[in-house]
Amino acid sequence: AAGVIQSPRHLIKEKRETATLKCYPIPRHDTVYWYQQGPGQDPQFLISFYEKMQSDKGSIPDRFSAQQFSDYHSELNMSSLELGDSALYFCASSERTGSVTEAFFGQGTRLTVV
Amino acid sequence: GIQVEQSPPDLILQEGANSTLRCNFSDSVNNLQWFHQNPWGQLINLFYIPSGTKQNGRLSATTVATERYSLLYISSSQTTDSGVYFCAVGRRFYNQGGKLIFGQGTELSVKP
Numbered sequence: 001a002a003g004v005i006q007s008p009r010h011l012i013k014e015k016r017e018t019a020t021l022k023c024y025p026i027p028r029h030d031t032v033y034w035y036q037q038g039p040g041q042d043p044q045f046l047i048s049f050y051e052k053m054q055s056d057k058g059s060i061p062d063r064f065s066a067q068q069f070s071d072y073h074s075e076l077n078m079s080s081l082e083l084g085d086s087a088l089y090f091c092a093s094s095e096r097t098g099s100v101t102e103a104f105f106g107q108g109t110r111l112t113v114v
Numbered sequence: 115g116i117q118v119e120q121s122p123p124d125l126i127l128q129e130g131a132n133s134t135l136r137c138n139f140s141d142s143v144n145n146l147q148w149f150h151q152n153p154w155g156q157l158i159n160l161f162y163i164p165s166g167t168k169q170n171g172r173l174s175a176t177t178v179a180t181e182r183y184s185l186l187y188i189s190s191s192q193t194t195d196s197g198v199y200f201c202a203v204g205r206r207f208y209n210q211g212g213k214l215i216f217g218q219g220t221e222l223s224v225k226p
Contacts, residue, residue, distance in 0.1 A: 033213055033214070037155075042200060042219055043202075043214075045213045045215070048212065048213055050212075088155050090157065092214075094212065096206065096212050101144070101145050101204070101206055102145075103212075103214055105149075105157040105159075107156050
């Protein structure tokens with residue numbers, strides 16, 4: 001079965017640089033979520049999109065932005081990177097309008113800021 | 115917002131032992147999922163269980179939505195069960211919401 005695809009899997013950036021993370025949801029899923037997981041922490045919700053419109057916003061820094069495109073893939077753009085942005089970034093997708101709203105997660109992008 | 119508490123925070127088992135992990139949540143939800151995060155960081159879906167009981171091999175889960183808790187049972191544990199188990203809950207109304215709120219996890223270590 002198709003899963004959520006994230007790229008790249010690993011990314012190393014220097015402070016103040018910019019990073020772009022990509023997410024390809026499961027086909028026919030209409031909702032995409034982004035989460036950030038710091039070392040030893042639980043995943044924290046950043047932002048979500050339903051049918052290409054932003055639907056909810058969590059603890060996402062102003063330096064980060066995201067969008068969902070016409071083919072439903074999503075990108076998380078991170079600017080002016082800081083050491084504290086080093087984390088595992090997950091994308092998840094679900095079918096919100098169905099009776100079952102189970103979310104499936106991609107394998108994550110491990111971002112290291114040096 | 116909804117609070118999610120998991121217990122115990124850490125658990126060490128001998129291979130073959132059984133265990134029960136608990137998840138308490140502070141408000142009504144219509145989504146509850148259990149995940150296993152393996153040592154490589156991958157979040158693996160175990161159960162989608164907003165209510166009722168499900169079983170999958172050596173694992174089973176029960177959610178009592180009216181009392182706001184869920185239990186994950188692991189029987190005959192194996193070393194490959196090691197990792198962090200997360201409970202995550204969500205609430206969806208019409209086309210709003212749906213994000214998952216995670217508990218802090220239970221870190222399980224199974225010794226041979």
